[in-house]
Amino acid sequence: xxxxxxxxxxxxxxxxxxxxxxxxxxxxxxxxxxxxxxxxxxxxxxxxxxxxxxxxxxxxxxxxxxxxxxxxxxxxxxxxxxxxxxxxxxxxxxxxxxxxxxxxxxxxxxxxxxxxxxxxxxxxxxxxxxxxxxxxxxxxxxxxxxxxxxxxxxxxxxxxxxxxxxxxxxxxxxxxxxxxxxxxxxxxxxxxxxxxxxxxxxxxxxxxxxxxxxxxxxxxxxxxxxxxxxxxxxxxxxxxxxxxxxxxxxxxxxxxxxxxxxxxxxxxxxxxxxxxxxxxxxxxxxxxxxxxxxxxxxxxxxxxxxxxxxxxxxxxxxxxxxxxxxxxxx
Amino acid sequence: xxxxxxxxxxxxxxxxxxxxxxxxxxxxxxxxxxxxxxxxxxxxxxxxxxxxxxxxxxxxxxxxxxxxxxxxxxxxxxxxxxxxxxxxxxxxxxxxxxxxxxxxxxxxxxxxxxxxxxxxxxxxxxxxxxxxxxxxxxxxxxxxxxxxxxxxxxxxxxxxxxxxxxxxxxxxxxxxxxxxxxxxxxxxxxxxxxxxxxxxxxxxxxxxxxxxxxxxxxxxxxxxxxxxxxxxxxxxxxxxxxxxxxxxxxxxxxxxxxxxxxxxxxxxxxxxxxxxxxxxxxxxxxxxxxxxxxxxxxxxxxxxxxxxxxxxxxxxxxxxxxxxxxxxxxxxxxxxxxxxxxxxxxxxxxxxxxxxxxxxxxxxxxxxxxxxxxxxxxxxxxxxxxxxxxxxxxxxxxxxxxxxxxxxxxxxxxxxxxxxxxxxxxxxxxxxxxxxxxxxxxxxx
Numbered sequence: 001x002x003x004x005x006x007x008x009x010x011x012x013x014x015x016x017x018x019x020x021x022x023x024x025x026x027x028x029x030x031x032x033x034x035x036x037x038x039x040x041x042x043x044x045x046x047x048x049x050x051x052x053x054x055x056x057x058x059x060x061x062x063x064x065x066x067x068x069x070x071x072x073x074x075x076x077x078x079x080x081x082x083x084x085x086x087x088x089x090x091x092x093x094x095x096x097x098x099x100x101x102x103x104x105x106x107x108x109x110x111x112x113x114x115x116x117x118x119x120x121x122x123x124x125x126x127x128x129x130x131x132x133x134x135x136x137x138x139x140x141x142x143x144x145x146x147x148x149x150x151x152x153x154x155x156x157x158x159x160x161x162x163x164x165x166x167x168x169x170x171x172x173x174x175x176x177x178x179x180x181x182x183x184x185x186x187x188x189x190x191x192x193x194x195x196x197x198x199x200x201x202x203x204x205x206x207x208x209x210x211x212x213x214x215x216x217x218x219x220x221x222x223x224x225x226x227x228x229x230x231x232x233x234x235x236x237x238x239x240x241x242x243x244x245x246x247x248x249x250x251x252x253x254x255x256x257x258x259x260x261x262x263x264x265x266x267x268x269x270x271x272x273x274x275x276x277x278x279x280x281x282x283x284x285x286x287x288x289x290x291x292x293x294x295x296x297x298x299x300x301x302x303x304x305x306x307x308x309x310x311x312x313x314x315x316x317x318x319x320x321x322x323x324x325x326x327x328x329x330x
Numbered sequence: 331x332x333x334x335x336x337x338x339x340x341x342x343x344x345x346x347x348x349x350x351x352x353x354x355x356x357x358x359x360x361x362x363x364x365x366x367x368x369x370x371x372x373x374x375x376x377x378x379x380x381x382x383x384x385x386x387x388x389x390x391x392x393x394x395x396x397x398x399x400x401x402x403x404x405x406x407x408x409x410x411x412x413x414x415x416x417x418x419x420x421x422x423x424x425x426x427x428x429x430x431x432x433x434x435x436x437x438x439x440x441x442x443x444x445x446x447x448x449x450x451x452x453x454x455x456x457x458x459x460x461x462x463x464x465x466x467x468x469x470x471x472x473x474x475x476x477x478x479x480x481x482x483x484x485x486x487x488x489x490x491x492x493x494x495x496x497x498x499x500x501x502x503x504x505x506x507x508x509x510x511x512x513x514x515x516x517x518x519x520x521x522x523x524x525x526x527x528x529x530x531x532x533x534x535x536x537x538x539x540x541x542x543x544x545x546x547x548x549x550x551x552x553x554x555x556x557x558x559x560x561x562x563x564x565x566x567x568x569x570x571x572x573x574x575x576x577x578x579x580x581x582x583x584x585x586x587x588x589x590x591x592x593x594x595x596x597x598x599x600x601x602x603x604x605x606x607x608x609x610x611x612x613x614x615x616x617x618x619x620x621x622x623x624x625x626x627x628x629x630x631x632x633x634x635x636x637x638x639x640x641x642x643x644x645x646x647x648x649x650x651x652x653x654x655x656x657x658x659x660x661x662x663x664x665x666x667x668x669x670x671x672x673x674x675x676x677x678x679x680x681x682x683x684x685x686x687x688x689x690x691x692x693x694x695x696x697x698x699x700x701x702x703x704x705x706x707x708x709x710x711x712x713x714x715x716x717x718x719x720x721x722x723x724x725x726x727x728x729x730x731x732x733x734x735x736x737x738x739x740x741x742x743x744x745x746x747x748x749x750x751x752x753x754x755x756x757x758x759x760x761x762x763x764x765x766x767x768x769x770x771x772x773x774x775x
Binding site: 283 | 470472488489495
């Protein structure tokens with residue numbers, strides 16, 4: 001197993017999939033000559049040529065629609081949308097075409113499309129370029145939405161997305177591109193729809209995904225030193241959502257906190273909290289709590305931006321409140 | 331959530347004794363409030379709060395000594411609105427914080443502003459109903475169901491008085507091995523509470539020679555314990571063992587009271603006559619309204635004062651004592667009290683009384699006057715602070731001015747839990763009660 005960055009894992013996976021399957025093509029703004037705004041596609045134009053790695057005009061709706069048509073006819077396009085904020089320009093194509101065609105054609109066509117797009121704040125890119133809009137897509141039946149938190153999952157989930165016959169949105173995260181971790185060599189395809197228990201624990205369940213799963217794991221390790229056993233669930237897939245793993249953990253621990261980078265209202269945390277209420281109600285000793293971004297357009301000023309995003313301190317505070325509310329004694 | 335640590339109050343101090351908690355769990359705390367009194371090797375000193383919030387947990391009991399730096403309490407953010415105190419036999423949950431919590435998290439003093447939004451538990455929820463079902467976590471409910479524990483009898487120590495798993499675990503443990511200090515929570519309140527100390531009922535010096543458990547000597551009969559008897563025994567023994575009783579007796583001139591009673595009963599065509607006990611229930615309620623220190627209970631780490639005045643009346647049943655409760659006796663007319671007391675007593679004897687009618691008492695009256703008993707002392711009905719033992723009204727010579735006249739006197743003996751109330755306070759209550767009996771119009775005024 002090699003220790004590589006999340007960015008490298010994405011790059012290597014794209015390259016491996018391009019080599020494995022001639023139907024795999026890449027489309028996106030600046031992915032070819034410029035090698036990608038975040039250099040995920042570095043070297044791929046040179047290696048695979050412009051028929052496989054295609055620079056597009058700045059027109060998300062157009063090239064997403066193009067990719068959907070190509071997917072309907074048998075290719076496996078992997079579209080890079082520079083950030084999830086720009087996907088709003090393509091949302092009609094994604095929601096009304098990609099997500100619907102299999103059902104509305106009575107199963108005659110499928111759309112084996114992948115949209116890779118990074119979300120997340122913390123880079124001082126201001127309000128319109130720092131959003132976490134994954135719930136917009138996770139809400140829509142007909143789409144699959146995955147959000148890898150680790151380099152290993154960046155590889156496994158991207159490979160799974162490319163090989164899936166339905167449209168899959170791969171939510172990357174600007175703050176994770178440089179994180180490093182062990183990545184299995186060779187063929188590594190994850191299962192979409194399965195959450196991972198990153199760390200077992202018996203006292204409290206912390207649920208996160210993408211960057212928030214990394215925060216959760218960090219916090220859980222810190223709490224370990226105080227004798228608090230926090231179990232960390234990385235959702236990995238927002239649609240389908242692995243409700244069984246979530247509920248099984250909440251039943252074991254009786255307490256749960258969800259941490260997410262998106263806004264609190266109607267967020268992933270709300271869905272997880274409702275899932276726990278429905279699937280583990282009789283096992284809860286305290287209300288499920290959520291830690292999320294402040295409900296404001298993300299400020300540009302660094303101190304304000306940091307204050308608005310959830311961090312380890314905010315998560316620890318809410319975990320302690322939940323433990324105290326149940327007279328947890330360490 | 332800030333922890334309060336045992337402070338260093340003198341140079342030579344190594345540990346401190348928590349001599350008194352001034353604030354109690356659930357109390358709102360402002361910076362500078364006195365939290366507790368700490369005794370050091372030198373002196374007793376008041377300890378002030380450095381943080382604001384609610385005293386969510388007390389970690390060190392009164393009387394315990396811990397090294398400096400040891401966490402002794404936790405000050406947290408205000409919990410959601412707490413329900414109003416329920417019927418007092420179930421010790422009331424913490425009082426609600428003064429103001430509802432703001433919807434953003436309250437940053438600890440001096441800390442950086444919180445990153446991200448965390449919705450405070452309960453902040454966005456509608457306030458809990460003032461009276462209503464027991465607040466319990468789903469897990470606590472499931473465990474209570476599984477172990478046959480009455481949730482209403484469990485004291486909730488979670489936010490806002492919510493019953494949580496730890497409370498059920500405690501209740502299960504208490505039931506398995508009743509500890510001397512077990513709170514009254516697990517035994518149904520109201521059963522088997524007030525009564526005369528059975529002094530002299532056993533033959534003097536009688537340690538039955540052959541009464542080994544399990545066997546009976548000739549001439550003896552083993553009487554199995556009914557539930558009422560067993561609970562009476564448990565609760566009376568616990569009260570006699572735990573509560574430091576002291577007793578005050580006053581002789582009241584009951585002439586006016588008896589006259590008043592016969593006039594009340596003569597002039598009405600009521601279904602139920604007003605009894606001396608009914609008059610005393612109402613008199614006690616009026617007196618308690620003016621002496622709230624007595625309308626209280628002992629709750630291990632604190633005293634609970636009850637806003638409602640619910641008077642229990644000790645009723646002898648076949649093999650024990652039952653204490654049905656007249657709720658809000660200070661707000662009921664004599665007729666209402668008489669009717670309710672009559673109904674409760676007859677149903678208690680017929681064993682057709684509901685647990686709800688036995689719960690929630692804040693003070694108890696036991697009257698043995700009808701047996702001609704001149705005076706007696708009663709065992710306190712825990713966790714209440716006091717019980718009144720009423721003797722017979724007896725015609726006897728009394729001194730009026732410089733004359734000897736025939737008067738009617740009644741001995742009233744108050745048993746008081748010294749942990750809750752001291753002598754002078756109890757004496758003032760009893761003096762007021764005597765005055766009420768001698769000026770019975772005050773009872774209904």
